[in-house]
Amino acid sequence: xxxxxxxxxxxxxxxxxxxxxxxxxxxxxxxxxxxxxxxxxxxxxxxxxxxxxxxxxxxxxxxxxxxxxxxxxxxxxxxxxxxxxxxxxxxxxxxxxxxxxxxxxxxxxxxxxxxxxxxxxxxxxxxxxxxxxxxxxxxxxxxxxxxxxxxxxxxxxxxxxxxxxxxxxxxxxxxxxxxxxxxxxxxxxxxxxxxxxxxxxxxxxxxxxxxxxxxxxxxxxxxxxxxxxxxxxxxxxxxxxxxxxxxxxxxxxxxxxxxxxxxxxxxxxxxxxxxxxxxxxxxxxxxxxxxxxxxxxxxxxxxxxxxxxxxxxxxxxxxxxxxxxxxxxxxxxxxxxxxxxxxxxxxxxxxxxxxxxxxxxxxxxxxxxxxxxxxxxxxxxxxxxxxxxxxxxxxxxxxxxxxxxxxxxxxxxxxxxxxxxxxxxxxxxxxxxxxxxxxxxxxxxxxxxxxxxxxxxxxxxxxxxxxxxxxxxxxxxxxxxxxxxxxxxxxxxxxxxxxxxxxxxxxxxxxxxxxxxxxxxxxxxxxxxxxxxxxxxxxxxxxxxxxxxxxxxxxxxxxxxxxxxxxxxxxxxxxxxxxxxxxxxxxxxxxxxxxxxxxxxxxxxxxxxxxxxxxxxxxxxxxxxxxxxxxxxxxxxxxxxxxxx
Numbered sequence: 143x144x145x146x147x148x149x150x151x152x153x154x155x156x157x158x159x160x161x162x163x164x165x166x167x168x169x170x171x172x173x174x175x176x177x178x179x180x181x182x183x184x185x186x187x188x189x190x191x192x193x194x195x196x197x198x199x200x201x202x203x204x205x206x207x208x209x210x211x212x213x214x215x216x217x218x219x220x221x222x223x224x225x226x227x228x229x230x231x232x233x234x235x236x237x238x239x240x241x242x243x244x245x246x247x248x249x250x251x252x253x254x255x256x257x258x259x260x261x262x263x264x265x266x267x268x269x270x271x272x273x274x275x276x277x278x279x280x281x282x283x284x285x286x287x288x289x290x291x292x293x294x295x296x297x298x299x300x301x302x303x304x305x306x307x308x309x310x311x312x313x314x315x316x317x318x319x320x321x322x323x324x325x326x327x328x329x330x331x332x333x334x335x336x337x338x339x340x341x342x343x344x345x346x347x348x349x350x351x352x353x354x355x356x357x358x359x360x361x362x363x364x365x366x367x368x369x370x371x372x373x374x375x376x377x378x379x380x381x382x383x384x385x386x387x388x389x390x391x392x393x394x395x396x397x398x399x400x401x402x403x404x405x406x407x408x409x410x411x412x413x414x415x416x417x418x419x420x421x422x423x424x425x426x427x428x429x430x431x432x433x434x435x436x437x438x439x440x441x442x443x444x445x446x447x448x449x450x451x452x453x454x455x456x457x458x459x460x461x462x463x464x465x466x467x468x469x470x471x472x473x474x475x476x477x478x479x480x481x482x483x484x485x486x487x488x489x490x491x492x493x494x495x496x497x498x499x500x501x502x503x504x505x506x507x508x509x510x511x512x513x514x515x516x517x518x519x520x521x522x523x524x525x526x527x528x529x530x531x532x533x534x535x536x537x538x539x540x541x542x543x544x545x546x547x548x549x550x551x552x553x554x555x556x557x558x559x560x561x562x563x564x565x566x567x568x569x570x571x572x573x574x575x576x577x578x579x580x581x582x583x584x585x586x587x588x589x590x591x592x593x594x595x596x597x598x599x600x601x602x603x604x605x606x607x608x609x610x611x612x613x614x615x616x617x618x619x620x621x622x623x624x625x626x627x628x629x630x631x632x633x634x635x636x637x638x639x640x641x642x643x644x645x646x647x648x649x650x651x652x653x654x655x656x657x658x659x660x661x662x663x664x665x666x667x668x669x670x671x672x673x674x675x676x677x678x679x680x681x682x683x684x685x686x687x688x689x690x691x692x693x694x695x696x697x698x699x700x701x702x703x704x705x706x707x708x709x710x711x712x713x714x715x716x717x718x719x720x721x722x723x724x725x726x727x728x729x730x731x732x733x734x735x736x737x738x739x740x741x742x743x744x745x746x747x748x749x750x751x752x753x754x755x756x757x758x759x760x761x762x763x764x765x766x767x768x769x770x771x772x773x774x775x776x777x778x779x780x781x782x783x784x785x786x787x
Contacts, residue, residue: 145223145237146238152235153226153235154209157197159198159210160192162213162229163178163192163199166217174194175193175194176193177191177192178192181201181397182203182204182206182216183399190202190203199213211225211226214229218396221445227350228351231351247377254319257323257325258323260310260313260315261310265297266295267297268297269291273298273301274298281343285493290421296346297346298342299341299342299344300340300341304334304336305340306325307325307326321335323376323378324338324373324375324376325339327374338374341361341362342359342360342361345358347372347431348388349379349384350388351389352389352390355379355384356378356381358370358386358432360413360414372431381433382436382438383436385430385443386413386416386430387429388407388442390420391416391426391446392407392446394420394425395446402509402511403451404447405449406426406448406450407426407427407447407451408424408450408453408508409428409430410427410429410491411453411463411491412429415429415491416428416429418492418497419496422496424508434463434466434467434470435466435470448478448479449480449482450482451482451483451508452464452484453483453486456486456490457488464485468481468483468518469547471514472548473548474549475514475550476550477552482511482513483513483516484510484511515561518544519541523537528569528572534569537565538565541561545557563623563689563691566621566623566689602676603680604640604642604643609640609643611707613640613643614684615707616638616643616647618700619650621662621687621689623689624689624691624697625697625700626660629701629704633647633650636707637708642674646669649665649669649674662681666678669681
């Protein structure tokens, strides 16, 4: 809702800023101003000043400043409109209506809210009367004493068809108003309406202004259906746009400045779970209203914090609910908007955890919540055994299809990188396990003796200063599909001394172009189809490395080494030619040409140091070290030749 400037100025003139701030900060008078400890930081010396005469505050520790509206948006994580509405209600200022229809609608909502509030008071009183004994016993069995009843305004709906309607109509309500407010049910046969809630424990549901707008109700009958019942949708309430305890949870979240629980609200499956966590000191818990999380509810969660934690019961239904939430969120996530998940031990809900294992155990579970990508990975992993190439390919396709739902382009690419790397590492582990098992099988040697090791075949590896290095660079790129994707243009231009290394490169391009799921076994399989036995041996016997992320330091170093390889090979060739000519007594280049070549080598050697300076012991850096050594040797040779000259 847009507010006229005149209205905002009138609101600010009626609000005393120190009264608003004083609800959150202990203030002391200092001259005509007020001072206190900053609500935005941890400090021992007060640096937070409130100026009533000018209507603004200033925090010198964080450099934050603003008026009453800004203060509420910062400390209670309210939207601008929510903050304005709250202040207007506190000072008794009516919100501006933009049309006659708006005025009528506002008055109608106000009337309905009044009747819902009176219904709440009625339910509270019924809980304490003799007829509410069963409800009180139920609440006590869940660990809620009378102080909690009062705190959450819990109540009881008597087992009568018109108990509530009779009470409220006596107070002046019309049946039409009570039906519209979701308190009564109008049958299709036009008979007298009856109370929606009967013989149920009542949980009030509030809006962003903490006004009661609806109810959730739990049956007290052993076989009562449904177990939980909400108010019907009304002008006040829509269950897909509301979260139980939302405003209380946002207020509890505001002062939490660090740790995983400062990043967002905690979503439980039911009212009781949310209350149990709040009573255990985890006041940031909310609950949806009997439905899977909607887009509107996700938006509410992200308004409060970027990383809400969804806490699901550890049973099959809880797992399915987590997966539905994952699917609903994937198209909506972006930087600063994601989800984390906690799956409780099987058969337990948050209320059980708190009562059986204690609040600290529950807190530790929440602090160890898993990111959305973990849930996505584990879900697809559980679909079927991954014991055949067909199933493995289907698994990869499902992962990529899930990532494709993400609308944010950069985040979608990041998910694809992460999932491809996980798949590669997982399948490599499966292959390594299979190879280890096969190596343990008995084989007969040429003398007929039993052995546990299959005789190894000697592989003729590439020779020359850049032969081994070229193979290492290529294989490491194949092992890391994201690296290969980044260096495709460079790899296409690389010239190798060994023909089989070139064949491996061409096979990698073929596999990538046709599957977009590059890995060593796929390239080896293609080489076998071509009959390239030695190329297969080179690829399969080369030491296995870890996949790299091109955004990591190691990944960037490796891409740098790939870029430098063509130059390094050219320099190696030139220097080798020069050395052979010197040895044979043949002058093939002028002194000036030799000097220029020497300077080029020295410059390249110096520039290449960055390739290995950060992690000389890592698998990636071993190949880069060889490049450095080669360039270093060339430089030393050229420097020696210059000194002789």
